[in-house]
Amino acid sequence: MPDATDADGLTVGQVSTRLGVTVRALHHWDDIGLARPSLRTIAGYRLYTAGDLERLHSILVYREIGFGLDSIRAILDDSTADVPGALRAQRIQVAQRIDRLQQLSAGLDRMIDAHERGLLLTVEQQAAIFGPEWDPDRHAQARHRYGDTTQWQQYAERAASRSPEEWQAVADSVADLDRALGDAMDAGVTPGSPEANRLVERHREVFSSYFPLTRQMQVCLGRRYEADPAFAAHYDGIRAGLTTWFRQSIDASARAHDIDPDTATWQ
Known part of the structure; x- marks a missing residue:
């Protein structure tokens, strides 16, 4: 040098x-x-x-x-390197990266919408999936109430990638569970029995389509079903007294897992 x-x-x-x-x-x-x-x-x-x-x-x-x-x-x-060929090959890779970034951008848009709106379905799609009595403002109200919680974030992340067909499968699972709860009450199934406990566990699995539901959270949800007129009207509309029966079943299942329903918290 x-x-x-x-x-x-x-x-x-x-x-x-x-x-x-x-x-x-x-x-x-x-x-x-x-x-x-x-x-x-x-x-x-x-x-x-x-x-x-x-x-x-x-x-x-x-x-x-x-x-x-x-x-x-x-x-x-x-000196023998094929520079134009290398550049063309690189251009293909750049185009592929651009395509992936565009997909990522679209995914981010859906995620933003999901966090802000909760449900990425048109009003018509909501009515077709959840029934004509469905209130399309329900998710906006839920976001206003729960938008700063971990559960809303988990729900939004799932909603962002869920298609109308997948939402239909969720709605069908909820409807099947509602029928099973009503049939169990008609059949005289008692809270705390093995069959009632299976239905409580099935409720946790179905509800976890929205966000992971712990048993303590399920107890809180059961209490909310009974205290909230809209929830109570839904379950009692399936069978008179079903709201209380279901809450009692959730409480009994919680006790079987060493959870005191009277002290359960949303965790």
Whole structure:
């Protein structure tokens, strides 16, 4: 490496500032022989010449469009390298990345909508899936009430990727469970019995389509069913007294799992 005065070139720090590349990267490229400064001062400091800067500019351009360092070395140093072919291949990879990013962008839009709206279905789709009595404002009200909870975030993440067909499957599962609860009450199934406990566990599984439901949370939900007129009207509309029967069944199942329903919390 020829000796030079400081005026003959730029130091690593100066090149770092001028090109916007870290000193660490410049040292690494020097170590691997990708871009070595051509000069050295009498004091031993390495200096980059104008030609070195041109090579660094090329490295930065190729790195920016996605080439790895080994590929860049081949392009710059191998006279037989098929540069147009390498660029075409890289263009294909860039197009694939753009497509993935566009899909990611669309997914982010759905996630934002899900967090803000809760249900990514049109009013017509909601009526077709959940029935003509369904209130399309229900999810907006739920977001206003629960939007800052972990459960709403979990619900929104699932809703963002759920298709109308998948929502239909959820609605069908809920309807099947409602019928099973009514039939069990008609058959004289008592809270705490094995059959009632199976229905309580089935309720946890079905409800977990929205967000994971622990047994303590289920106890709180059962109490809410009984206290909230809208929930009570739904279950008592299936069978008179079903709301209380179901709450009692949830409480009995909780006790079987060493949970005191009177002290259960939303956790």
